[in-house]
Amino acid sequence: EVQLVQSGAEVKKPGESLRISCKASGYTFSQHWITWVRQMPGKGLEWVGRIDPTDSYTNYNPSLQGHVAISVDTASNTAYLQWSSLRASDTAIYYCARVIMVASGGWLDPWGPGAQVTVSS
């Protein structure tokens, strides 16, 4: 069974750093990109970015470029999303998902359970 297991909820202060994780199992990790999508309180879904595990090539949403970083550890089949300086506006549930890539994009299946990130002073 393909599964994505995410790290737990985090509560941070503005300006702090954070790294959340997404561990994949049940498939060959290198064969599928991993994407991150966020859902702000009471809002819809916003694409954060994605990574190709074979070479760590990344694409980011231009609105978040430079504010977040996505990485992978192929030895542990784990993808990461990190911030060096959090803002209150980063408060959201962050989902990782496997991308079924076709050409330059693809659908997302499955999704991880999500990680709540709360940034508040």
Place this chain on the structure above:
Amino acid sequence: DIVMTQSPDSLAVSLGERATINCKSSQSILYTSNNKNYLAWYQQKPGQPPKLLLYWASVREAGVPDRFSGSGSGTEFTLTIDTLQAEDVAVYFCHQYYSDPPTFGPGTTVEIK
């Protein structure tokens, strides 16, 4: 960016009746070289992550009940739930993967009347 809109924002349907959700893209998401629409539909139940229902606008993911169907092409798409069941109460999102950044519709909430 391609903007995705959905209508209605919410709808209440009686058990056993049909629910119809519309999704529009601000530009065509039909790739003419392969005649495929780069659109997926997801279901999100309260407290759960989204779950893939359909891709290529109309191809049902394995294990998804056949009461869920998708149609449309170009810029206008429809998700239909035939004979609504209680377990179908959820928010439904459309998603275009035609061009970066991938974008999602704002969601349609389906409730039982």
